[in-house]
Structure formats: C-alpha cells, structure tokens
Amino acid sequence: MVICGVHSILLTILVILIFYVLTSAYSPACLKFQHGLQESLVLAHGSQCGFCTPGFIMSMYALLRSSQTPPSEEQIEESLAGNLCRCTGYRPIIDAFRVFAKTDDALYTNRSSLSLQGSEFVCPSTGKPCSCGSKDVNGHNTTKQSTTCGKRYMPVSYNEIDGSTYCEKELIFPPELLMRKLTPLNLSGFGGLKWHRPLGLHHVLDLKARYPDAKLVVGNSEVGIEMKLKGIQYQVLISIAHVPELNFFRVKDDGLEIGAAVRLSELLDVLRKVVAERDAHETSSCKAFIEQIKWFAGKQIKNIASVGGNICTASPISDLNPLWMAAGAQFRIINCKGDIRTTLARDFFLGYRKVDLARSEILLSIFLPWTRPFEYVKEFKQAHRRDDDIAIVNAGMRISLEENGEKWAVADALIVYGGVAPVSLSASKTKDFLIGKSWDQELLQGALSVLEKDIFLKEDAPGGMVEFRKSLILSFFFKFFLWVCHQMDGKQSFKKSLPLSHLSAIQSFCRPSSIGSQDYEITKSGTAVGSPDVHLSSKLQVTGEAEYADDTPMPPNSLHAALVLSRKPHARILSIDDSGAKSSPGFAGLFLSKDVPGGNNIGPVVYDEELFASEFVTCVGQIIGVVVANTHENAKFAARKVHIEYEELPAILSIEDALKSKSFHPNSERCMKKGDVELCFQSAACDKIIEGEVQVGGQEHFYLEPQGSVIWTMDGGNEVHMISSTQYSCSYHMMTLWS
Ligand SMILES: Cc1cc2nc3c(=O)[nH]c(=O)nc-3n(C[C@H](O)[C@H](O)[C@H](O)COP(=O)(O)OP(=O)(O)OC[C@H]3O[C@@H](n4cnc5c(N)ncnc54)[C@H](O)[C@@H]3O)c2cc1C
Ligand code: FES
Structure with missing residues (x-):
C-alpha cells in the first residue's frame, strides 16, 4: 500500500479508479476530527476561505503516513511546496503542521513560552531561541504573552496541539481495498472519448494497433493540461499506469534499466538507494538526476508524473531530457508486433515536441549507464524561483577525463x-573542441x-530574456568546469586545484526551513471582538x-454558462459569427453586450469597465459574451466555436512603453510625500540620498476557488436565489436589481 499526495486537478476520475481516495472527512454529527492535523490547522488559524485547506491536510497526511519517523521541518515544507493558498498566508499553515515535525515538541506547544534551559527563552512565534520574551523568563509572569517593542502582544504563532501524540493512532486503511x-x-x-486501462503490455500493444492515434497516459500531467487548458481533444486514451512490464527497475552490471511508466518519486527513491550501495564513481549520473528531480515540480506532480511521459512530451524545457542525453542513456522502443529497437537519447528528439516514435511504437524503458572512473555528470537549472517552477x-553535462602523461585530457564529452x-x-x-584538450584554464x-x-x-x-539566457549558457559551463576541478582536486597529477574563493559557485543551494511570526495586541471587547477565536467555518473547511x-x-x-473571451490584447471587434456555436450540441443561447x-x-x-466588450477589447481574456448550454462541457465547447473577427490595434504592453507614449489613466497621478522633501534635500539634512529607479512586479492576487454562481428564480421570476463565490454579496444584490 502506498499513500501519496497527488495533484488532484490533473488526476482524472478515470485514472483514480484504482485508488482509495482518502479525503479529510469527519463525522458531521459530533464534529469530531479524524486527525490532529485538522484540529491543529483550526487552532493555528490556518484556513480562511478554506478552498486550499483539504489539499494542505492531505499532502501533510500523506507525508505523516508514509514516514517511519516524524518528518523534519524541511520535509514538511517540501511536501507542501505544490499547494497554493491565496488568502491565509503560509505562516499559520506551517505553524499548524510544525508540531508534527521531528523537533522538540516543547518548542511548539503551550510550554514554549517558558525557558527550556536556564535563561534561554524560546519564542513561541518562531519556535527558536530569541530575546523577545527574555524578561518574562527571569521571574515574571510568563503564561501566554510575549513582549514586543514595549507592548504586550499575544503571539499568534502558537499552537496547543502536541503532534507527537498522533503518531500512534493512525486511521485504518480499509482492508477490503487492500x-x-x-x-x-x-x-x-x-x-465519444474512449478510455482503456490495460493491465499487460500485450493488451497495450493490441490497443495501439487498433487505435494508432491513441494517446498513452500515465500521470496525465501533460495530457491533462492539453485537454483541460489548451482545448485539445483526444478520442482514445490508454492508461498504462498499471502495466507491470512498464513499471520496473532492473539494476544491471552496466547500468540501471527503468520502465517507461515509473513515477518520478519512485525513480528518486531508487536512485538514492543505488547511490548508497554502489561505488561512488559509478553513480555520478544518478546524483545529477537526484539533484535535478529535487527541483522538478512539487511532490504531488512527482508522485504521478512518469519518466516516459516527460521524455515523450519532448518539451524544450524538460528538466530531464538534457540529462538523459548527456548521460548517454538509451531508450528501448517496442512496436505493436513486439519488435524492440534501441536508440540513443541524444538521437531521439527530432523537433519541437517531436520524437523518433512511429505511430505503432511506444517507449518501453530507459537504460542509464553507470559512469566510469573520472567520468562526471552534472545538472543545471535556472528558473524564476527554485521551487516548483x-x-x-537548464543543462546536462558529461565529461570523461583520462590521464595523459602529466595532464588530464578530455576523452569524451557531451x-x-x-x-x-x-x-x-x-x-x-563545443564537444569537438573539448576532446583531447587538457582540463585547465586555457x-x-x-x-x-x-x-x-x-x-x-x-x-x-x-x-x-535573451541576454540573461546567453549568460546562463556560459555560466553553467563555467560552473561545470569548476565543479569538475573540485571533483579532481587532490587526484594525482591534477595540478589545477580550485581556489577557495570559487567554491561558492558550485555549492548547491540549500534552503533552511522558513520562520515567520505575527504579534498583535489583544483588546477584548464583548465575547469575541478583538480575541483570536477560530472562525466558524474552519471546522468544515479542515474536514x-x-x-x-x-x-x-x-x-x-x-x-450552464461558459465565457467567450478575447484572444487579442487590443483590437476592434468587427464581427461575431455564432453559427458554429449554434450548431454545437446542447446550445441554448449566446448573450453579448x-x-x-x-x-x-x-x-x-467606478463603473468604467464593460461587462461584455461591445466594440473594443483591451486585453487577452476580456469577456465578450456568454454561451449557455445543457452541460458545462457543451457550453465550453460552444464558446470556443464563436468566431470573432478583429481589427488588431497597436498595444502598449509595458510601463516603459506607456511612459514613452504618455498613455496615462486620467486623474491617476499619485505622489507619496512625508515632511518637507525639498527642504530636506537642500539643507543636506539627510544622512544619505539614494537616487534611482525601482520596478516592482506587483500583481492583483488570484482566486483559488473558480469563480462561479448557481442562480435560480422562484415566484415566476420575482425571487432570485444565488449561490456565488464572492466576498461581496451586496454587489450581487445591486447587479441583480439593475438587471
Ligand atoms: C504543475 C506542473 C509542474 C511541472 N513541472 C515540471 C518541471 O519542473 N520540469 C519538467 O521537466 N516538467 C514539468 N512538468 C511537466 C510534466 O509533469 C512532465 O513532463 C511529466 O513527467 C509528464 O509525465 P506524465 O506521466 O504525467 O505524462 P502524461 O501526461 O501521462 O503523458 C505525456 C505524454 O507522454 C506520452 N507517453 C507517456 N508514456 C509514454 C510511453 N511509454 N510511450 C510513448 N508515449 C508515452 C503520452 O502519450 C503524452 O503524449 C510539470 C507539469 C505540471 C502540471
Ligand atoms: S484559505 Fe487558502 S486559498 Fe483561501
């Protein structure tokens, strides 16, 4: 039995038919939590709208359930990295889960505001020693208050749950499902979509012979995006996730063979095991894959995404394909007749998302050879942010060195x-240049x-970002050069040792677990105002x-309604052709401005935006109209069939362009001033004057809950009922009245 957190949006109900889906359910009659995680999240104020909450609970539950010992704080953060919350903020969520971490629980429970050892004070907000409450420790009342900036505030990062008591009483996995x-x-x-789940390779090959254009699916993390977000329709899907001949590892004398349907989390586990067991020189590629997979998506994706799915998608920014190529991996391919051929990874990728696979072929397995002595493989990746991006x-690099008299020369490279x-x-x-040369500064x-x-x-x-990317191309190689020098340091006759000052360039990044705190003054008035009571919906949300x-x-x-959206950033609407939509299944109406x-x-x-664009559109995604149909799928399908003819207009897409063309919103000049700024500059009263420009990428936050409304009328239309995702219900009253 395996318990793992997965990306539930991409996991179609068809794919999960095999899994027992554990949800954060509870017994409504007595509002009893099934796990301390739920209680802890409520008490730590870790949910606001609650839309993200079951996802956090389940990711954390999967981690606790699959760990033999309490996880570390780093593991907790890693397991939550793929979960987004737009409104609570991560500090209370992490605080709620930290009590289950492998640290001294006393740091995080109600004993935390007391000194643990002598005069050392542990901040209940951060769980770390600090001086914010040291006065209390020296004799004064310590109970639940800490001192910040001379005022008495209640620390919010405070949790009464003792996580260690929960490890013994786990939920029972239903035996009948086992x-x-x-x-x-x-x-x-x-x-008309057909979905097949074969359980043997023969069955897969039969289906592929019958439906040569069928899409194979394992984790659905690519196919799901194509179907849900890009509107691509496939008629036949074949789930190969449970085919044993595609789900295996074979440790051989010359390398590791990996079944194409193996998930990335499984690959990571096996690579770690191999690295621990085999000679260090054999596993340079394995270590590079371990490092690269660390920065590959969140855990929920790694738990479902397959090795073969990543390879066959042939994305130009695949994190693993450069490494398969560099490491000299070979791909085994099987056709519908059962014939097997082998190709080098470096020859497999033919063009943009195009690979060397005929319609009758599928990827069977991947062979990763062990590295030889003085052969080194290294991974590189630069993203906007490290986690989950x-x-x-990115890059994969391999070099093989051989001793040549007094020197170490390049025997092979990729x-x-x-x-x-x-x-x-x-x-x-570059490869041709390197071969035969001595590994030195020249x-x-x-x-x-x-x-x-x-x-x-x-x-x-x-x-x-061309300049940046060019510099990355060179700097990755520079780092590789330094890293190889470091690996060779101390080897006989390798003269070029790495100066200490260069070491930081090759150290891998290690993020410490995060710390955050919030303090506020408690001014209780009446029963609830001013006190940090848990909010009423939180129990429903965590369950x-x-x-x-x-x-x-x-x-x-x-x-059901679906929106017709602009595909142009700035354009005049010339005509709207609804004939395609009208002939779509289940179509009931199209409404425009x-x-x-x-x-x-x-x-x-200020009411200065159009509900439905009438003549001009000013951004991609602007709403032009709404289609209604008998099902949501049919409504979305018909909305895509509304054909709009545009006359494209020049678009201003950056603040710099807006400044150049003096395109400003009317009456929007804002200047922030405090004190007499001019006088201050003139009289040299400032210690330092800093001049320059600052650019911030501030954005409107997005909602996690899909925007939706259910509306029905009663009393012949005199009464309108509405359930809606909103924080502003009175605006709905107004809008309804207007219409
Ligand atoms: C949130 C998110 C984050 C991501 N982050 C990263 C990242 O950091 N780095 C990165 O490189 N990618 C990333 N991806 C892309 C994606 O997760 C990977 O490409 C993943 O490995 C695909 O595997 P899958 O099993 O989900 O593929 P699926 O969607 O099931 O299949 C993908 C394609 O491969 C084909 N295929 C699968 N198996 C075979 C086979 N045996 N033979 C022939 N064809 C086959 C399918 O037909 C399909 O065309 C991310 C995706 C998401 C949604
Ligand atoms: S509570 Fe996390 S998205 Fe609202």
Missing part, C-alpha cells in the same frame, strides 16, 4: 542545453568562446465538508 484486484477497464466519456535554461531551442540541444562544436577560455557561437540565441528568440458554488447540486434542467439588460458598465467603485 484485497481488491485490479481489472482491465474500457469506459466511454464526454464527446519551469526552467528558463554538453546539452534545454530552453535555448525547440529541442534539447547538444553543443556539438580549455575554459577556449570552450566559452566556442560555446557562445555554438548555442546561439537570436535577439528575437522565442521566450525572450472537507465546506461547500462551494461548484459543490452545489444543480436544479433539474439547469443551463447588446443583450445585457440594465447597464453594461461595471466596476468595484
């Missing part, structure tokens, strides 16, 4: 980059010059019982 046997499945879905540029071309790209001229300078021309990015290269608009059962004969009763203008304060 006994359940898998069976092959064939199901039909929306729009796709690469701007330098591969991702994010620089439509495919993962091998720097072939090689570095020469290689950088060759590399600059070898991996060349045009000024208008797709993806932008997964809270209902949102989308959970509401639809009344019979309901119609001319159909809006009352006023078409809306806005939070």
Whole structure:
C-alpha cells in the first residue's frame, strides 16, 4: 500500500479508479476530527476561505503516513511546496503542521513560552531561541504573552496541539481495498472519448494497433493540461499506469534499466538507494538526476508524473531530457508486433515536441549507464524561483577525463542545453573542441568562446530574456568546469586545484526551513471582538465538508454558462459569427453586450469597465459574451466555436512603453510625500540620498476557488436565489436589481 499526495486537478476520475481516495472527512454529527492535523490547522488559524485547506491536510497526511519517523521541518515544507493558498498566508499553515515535525515538541506547544534551559527563552512565534520574551523568563509572569517593542502582544504563532501524540493512532486503511484486484477497464466519456486501462503490455500493444492515434497516459500531467487548458481533444486514451512490464527497475552490471511508466518519486527513491550501495564513481549520473528531480515540480506532480511521459512530451524545457542525453542513456522502443529497437537519447528528439516514435511504437524503458572512473555528470537549472517552477535554461553535462602523461585530457564529452531551442540541444562544436584538450584554464577560455557561437540565441528568440539566457549558457559551463576541478582536486597529477574563493559557485543551494511570526495586541471587547477565536467555518473547511458554488447540486434542467473571451490584447471587434456555436450540441443561447439588460458598465467603485466588450477589447481574456448550454462541457465547447473577427490595434504592453507614449489613466497621478522633501534635500539634512529607479512586479492576487454562481428564480421570476463565490454579496444584490 502506498499513500501519496497527488495533484488532484490533473488526476482524472478515470485514472483514480484504482485508488482509495482518502479525503479529510469527519463525522458531521459530533464534529469530531479524524486527525490532529485538522484540529491543529483550526487552532493555528490556518484556513480562511478554506478552498486550499483539504489539499494542505492531505499532502501533510500523506507525508505523516508514509514516514517511519516524524518528518523534519524541511520535509514538511517540501511536501507542501505544490499547494497554493491565496488568502491565509503560509505562516499559520506551517505553524499548524510544525508540531508534527521531528523537533522538540516543547518548542511548539503551550510550554514554549517558558525557558527550556536556564535563561534561554524560546519564542513561541518562531519556535527558536530569541530575546523577545527574555524578561518574562527571569521571574515574571510568563503564561501566554510575549513582549514586543514595549507592548504586550499575544503571539499568534502558537499552537496547543502536541503532534507527537498522533503518531500512534493512525486511521485504518480499509482492508477490503487492500484485497481488491485490479481489472482491465474500457469506459466511454464526454464527446465519444474512449478510455482503456490495460493491465499487460500485450493488451497495450493490441490497443495501439487498433487505435494508432491513441494517446498513452500515465500521470496525465501533460495530457491533462492539453485537454483541460489548451482545448485539445483526444478520442482514445490508454492508461498504462498499471502495466507491470512498464513499471520496473532492473539494476544491471552496466547500468540501471527503468520502465517507461515509473513515477518520478519512485525513480528518486531508487536512485538514492543505488547511490548508497554502489561505488561512488559509478553513480555520478544518478546524483545529477537526484539533484535535478529535487527541483522538478512539487511532490504531488512527482508522485504521478512518469519518466516516459516527460521524455515523450519532448518539451524544450524538460528538466530531464538534457540529462538523459548527456548521460548517454538509451531508450528501448517496442512496436505493436513486439519488435524492440534501441536508440540513443541524444538521437531521439527530432523537433519541437517531436520524437523518433512511429505511430505503432511506444517507449518501453530507459537504460542509464553507470559512469566510469573520472567520468562526471552534472545538472543545471535556472528558473524564476527554485521551487516548483519551469526552467528558463537548464543543462546536462558529461565529461570523461583520462590521464595523459602529466595532464588530464578530455576523452569524451557531451554538453546539452534545454530552453535555448525547440529541442534539447547538444553543443556539438563545443564537444569537438573539448576532446583531447587538457582540463585547465586555457580549455575554459577556449570552450566559452566556442560555446557562445555554438548555442546561439537570436535577439528575437522565442521566450525572450535573451541576454540573461546567453549568460546562463556560459555560466553553467563555467560552473561545470569548476565543479569538475573540485571533483579532481587532490587526484594525482591534477595540478589545477580550485581556489577557495570559487567554491561558492558550485555549492548547491540549500534552503533552511522558513520562520515567520505575527504579534498583535489583544483588546477584548464583548465575547469575541478583538480575541483570536477560530472562525466558524474552519471546522468544515479542515474536514472537507465546506461547500462551494461548484459543490452545489444543480436544479433539474439547469443551463450552464461558459465565457467567450478575447484572444487579442487590443483590437476592434468587427464581427461575431455564432453559427458554429449554434450548431454545437446542447446550445441554448449566446448573450453579448447588446443583450445585457440594465447597464453594461461595471466596476468595484467606478463603473468604467464593460461587462461584455461591445466594440473594443483591451486585453487577452476580456469577456465578450456568454454561451449557455445543457452541460458545462457543451457550453465550453460552444464558446470556443464563436468566431470573432478583429481589427488588431497597436498595444502598449509595458510601463516603459506607456511612459514613452504618455498613455496615462486620467486623474491617476499619485505622489507619496512625508515632511518637507525639498527642504530636506537642500539643507543636506539627510544622512544619505539614494537616487534611482525601482520596478516592482506587483500583481492583483488570484482566486483559488473558480469563480462561479448557481442562480435560480422562484415566484415566476420575482425571487432570485444565488449561490456565488464572492466576498461581496451586496454587489450581487445591486447587479441583480439593475438587471
Ligand atoms: C504543475 C506542473 C509542474 C511541472 N513541472 C515540471 C518541471 O519542473 N520540469 C519538467 O521537466 N516538467 C514539468 N512538468 C511537466 C510534466 O509533469 C512532465 O513532463 C511529466 O513527467 C509528464 O509525465 P506524465 O506521466 O504525467 O505524462 P502524461 O501526461 O501521462 O503523458 C505525456 C505524454 O507522454 C506520452 N507517453 C507517456 N508514456 C509514454 C510511453 N511509454 N510511450 C510513448 N508515449 C508515452 C503520452 O502519450 C503524452 O503524449 C510539470 C507539469 C505540471 C502540471
Ligand atoms: S484559505 Fe487558502 S486559498 Fe483561501
């Protein structure tokens, strides 16, 4: 039995038929929590709208359930890295879960405001020794208050739950589910979609022979995005997640064979095991994969995403494909007749998302050879942020050195980059330059010059940030050079030892667990005002019982709406052709600006935005109209069929462009001033004057709960009922009145 957190949005109900889905359910009659995690999150004020809450609970539950010992704080943060919360803030959530970590629980429970050892005070907010309450420790009343800036505040990072008491009483996994046997499945879905779950390779190959255009699916983390977000429709899906011949590891004398359907988390576990057991020189590639997978998506994706799915998607920014290529991996491919061929990873990627697989073929397995003595493989990845982000540029590099008299010369090399071309790209001229050269400073300078021309990015290269990406290409190789020198340091006759000052360039990043605190003054008035009571919905939220608009059962004969959105940033609408939508299944109506009763203008304060764009659109995604149909799928399908003809207009897309063309919102000049600024500059009263420009990437926050409403009328339309995802219900009253 495996318990793991997964990305539930991408895990279709078809794929999960085999799993027992543990949800954060509770017994409504007595409001009893099933696990201390739920109680802890409530007490630590870790949920606000609660939409993200079941996801946090389940990720944390999976971690606790799969750990033999209490997890470390770092593991807790790692397991939550793929969970987003837009309104609570992460500090209370982490505080709620920290009590289950492998630290001294006393640091996080109500004993925390007392001194643990002598005069050392442990801050109840951070759980670390600090001086914020040291006065209390020396004899005064300590109970629940700490002192900050001379005022008495209640620390908010405070939790009464003792996490250690929960490890003995775990929920029982239903034994009947453990006994359940898998069976092959064939199901039909929306729009004639066929879904198959074969349980043997022969069955997969038969299906592939019958449906050559069928899409194979394992984790659905690519196919799901294509179908849900890009509107791509596949007629036949074959889930190969449970095919044993595609789910295996074979440790051989010359390397590791990995089944194509193996999940990334499983690969990580096996690589760690191999690294611990085998000679260090054999596992340089394995270590590089371990490091790269660390920065590959969140745990929920790694638990479902497969090795083969990543390879066959052939994304130009795949984090693993440059490494498979550099490490000399081989791919085994099988066709519908059962014939097997092998190709080198470096020859497999043919073009943008195009691979060397015929319609009758599938990827069977991957063979990763062990590295030899003095052969080194290293990974690189630069993203906007380290955790859970796709690469701007990544790379896999391999070098094999051999002793040649007094020198160490390059016997073989492969330098591969991702994010620089439509495919993962091998720097072939750089490789030719390196071979035979001595691994020294002269090689570095020469290689950088060759590399600059070898991996060349045009000024208008797709993806932008050209200067930055160019510098990444060179700096990755520079780091690789230093890292290899460091590996060779101390080896006989390797003269070039790495200066200490350069070491920081090759140290891998290690993020300490986060610390945050919030203190506020408690001024109680009446029963609840001013006191940090838990909010009423939180118990429903942590148990997964809270209902949102989308959970509401639809009344019979309901119609569903989908929006028609602008695909242009700035344009005039010339015509709207609804014929495609009208002939779509289940279509019931299309409503545009001319159909809006009352006023078409809306806005939070100033009503200066159109509900449905009438003549001009000013951004991609602006709402032009709404289609209603008998199901949500049909409504979305029909909305995509509304054809709009635009006349494109020049667009201003940056603040710099807006400044240049003096395009300002009217009456929006704002200047923040405190004191007499001019006088201050003139009289040199300032210690320091800093001049310059600051750019901030501030953005409006986004909602996690999909925006939705369920509306029905009664009394012949005189009474309107509405359930909606909103924090501002009175605006709905106003809008309804207007219409
Ligand atoms: C939130 C998120 C974060 C991500 N982060 C990263 C990241 O950091 N780095 C990165 O590189 N990628 C990332 N990805 C991309 C994606 O997760 C990976 O590409 C993943 O490994 C795909 O595996 P899967 O099993 O989910 O593929 P699926 O969606 O199931 O399949 C993907 C494709 O591979 C084909 N396929 C699968 N198996 C075979 C086979 N045996 N033979 C032939 N074809 C096959 C399928 O037909 C399909 O075309 C991310 C995706 C998401 C949604
Ligand atoms: S509580 Fe996390 S998204 Fe609202």
